[in-house]
Amino acid sequence: MSQNVNGDQQVSMRPVPLQDSQFINAQDGTAMLPSLINPEDEKNFQIHRNFYIKGYVDLRDSVRQIRQYEIADQYNNVLTKLDFEDEYWLKFIAMFKSVQKLQLKREARMFPQLLDEMNLDKCLNKLFRNGLIMRWTYNHPIDDKDIPVYTLTGNGYRFLKTFYANSNYFHPQDFFNLNRRYHLRFWEVLDVYQLLVSLPAYRASTTMFHGNLRDKRLLLPSPLQINLELTKGKPKNLVFYPALYNDNLNYYKDASLKWDKFTEGGQNLNKPINDLPAGQDVLAFYVPTVERAQEINNVLKLTQFAFPSLFLVGLEITNNGLPRAFFLPDRQNGGLRQYIFPDVLR
Known part of the structure; x- marks a missing residue:
């Protein structure tokens, strides 16, 4: 019984028992679904890339903090600095293409044997500063709150293809060729x-x-x-x-x-x-x-x-x-x- 969370490698783990789930009612199976919105909000769906890093007010200053790559060999150095959880989240975002932060928190709570929710922000920040993931902002139409969303970057895609060539990932350039509502689909x-x-x-x-x-x-x-x-x-x-x-x-x-x-x-x-x-x-x-x-x-x-x-x-x-x-x-x-x-x- 395995879940293919690492592309080329199977992780033999089960989530917490259903009766201990924090987002599925074990008695009747009801659950709140982050993707579920009404037809009008879906039709008017908007999402925007967010390059800003906490502590930097100017856009250019924020972008300067994001790692740039000149040659693929520089990925080697980054790989050695990623720990298990960093790499888990990178592959998880790659696998599901567009992921709300709430869904990442759910994953951490479902698999506490593997993941520590307290480390999530640190991991996301490391991946973002290393230019491997992109952060987006989606304003929830009912709650009127900005929801963080994560996808791969072009460098994140090439990074994974360099080390895990047999895995299939969605190229992030496709987000510019497809309707923005594809985020909802994912x-x-x-x-x-x-x-x-x-x-x-x-x-x-x-x-x-x-x-x-x-x-x-x-x-x-x-x-x-x-x-x-x-x-x-x-x-x-x-x-x-x-x-x-x-x-x-x-x-x-x-x-x-x-x-x-x-x-x-x-x-x-x-x-x-x-x-x-x-x-x-x-x-x-x-x-x-x-x-x-x-x-x-x-x-x-x-x-x-x-x-x-x-x-x-x-x-x-x-x-x-x-x-x-x-x-x-x-x-x-x-x-x-x-x-x-x-x-x-x-």
């Missing part, structure tokens, strides 16, 4: 991961999957894949696509058509998903509301495909709990039906 991914990794049913996870290059059955990149044994003896490999309110649904049409080809029309549902344990492959969508799930299901006509698919619904998690947040396309009426996993928390 926050959704991390919310799903931190919920599901806490379950007794969790077995393993990875964070990048493109399909199979060798047989040319390529997929739209999935940012999260999780092996869960939701039913005893029947593990599932859930390949997730996070969906926003304002997405163009043609993207998900393409995702489902390529998934159909990947699974050979639903006839081969046990194809390898990265290095996850064997299990039935399931196309999974994380969506904010049941209404959005119904809309996507109708447009994609998922009931007409032979492969299994499901929706995990954020608002249902916050209101009714994780066991009641799963919905399946209903092949009898063409809509959705709730699928309750009463034992998922035990």
